[in-house]
Amino acid sequence: MTAQLDxxxxxxxxxxxxxxxxxxxxxxxAALVAAAHDGALWDEDDEKSLLDQVMMIEISVTLTDDASVRVLNRDYRGKDAxxxxxxxAALESDDGASEFDMAPDMPLMLGDILIARETCQREAAEQNKPLLHHLIHLSAHGTLHLVGYDHMVDDEAEHMEQLERHILAGMGIDDPYAPIEDQDVETGQ
Structure with missing residues (x-):
């Protein structure tokens, strides 16, 4: 990825x-570099990712609490928790990268990520992993969503998870999807 990141x-x-x-x-x-290498936001006309065509990429990350995330989760996803x-994501999907038109000097606004502190702490403790590793994983995960990755169907989920494993391995972090030690793989207990 050649663009500067704001x-x-x-x-x-x-x-x-x-x-x-x-x-x-x-x-x-790290997630943006891996996504560009993987072909996220691929522009068929220029045969490269939009992430490699722009001069500036903008992303906002808000570190917040459960109460703030709960309101947004309820209002935008219909889940009151x-x-x-x-x-x-600011872009509708990665499918229209070839038709995406913007001035050469305009930044590519990818979107916003919000992370809830208490939920992350609880999950890290439940999964017996360092909180910092969990936060890094979720940040990479959220970034991949901004550039078109999703996990709603099995094939897409496996591809996204494999890319996350690759990103985290490059940062010295173990596979976040590996079963928790002493946990039954079938039941999760």
């Missing part, structure tokens, strides 16, 4: 550390 990481609520914000920034950057990460 990444705004803002702490809205919750007990977030500077180290976490820095690690999240690194995860977003907090979740670990929400992504709001």
């Amino acid at each position: 990444l705004d990481v803002a702490i809205e609520a919750g007990d977030w550390s500077d180290d976490e914000a820095i690690a999240i920034r690194g995860a977003v950057e 907090p979740t670990n990460v929400l992504s709001f």
Whole structure:
């Protein structure tokens, strides 16, 4: 990826550390590089990713709490409960990359990611993994959503999960989808 990244990481609520914000920034950057290499937002006309054609990419990451994420999850997804990460992509999908038209000097606005502190802490504890590793995983996961990856069907989910494993391995983090030690793979218990 040749574009510069204008990444705004803002702490809205919750007990977030500077180290976490820095690690999240690194995860977003690594996910964008991997996505470009994987062919995300592929432009058939130019035979390369939009991520490699623009000069600037903009993403906003908001580090917040369960209460804030719960409201957004309810209003936008119809689920009245907090979740670990929400992504709001500015692009409709990655299918129309060849038709995407913008001025050469305009930044490519990819969207917004929100991460809920308490849910992430609880999940990390339940999964017996370091919180920082979980936050990095969710940041990469959210970034991949911004560039068109999804996990609603099995084939897409497997592809997205494999890309996440690759990104995290490059950052020295174990497979986030590996069964938790002493957990039954079938029941999750």
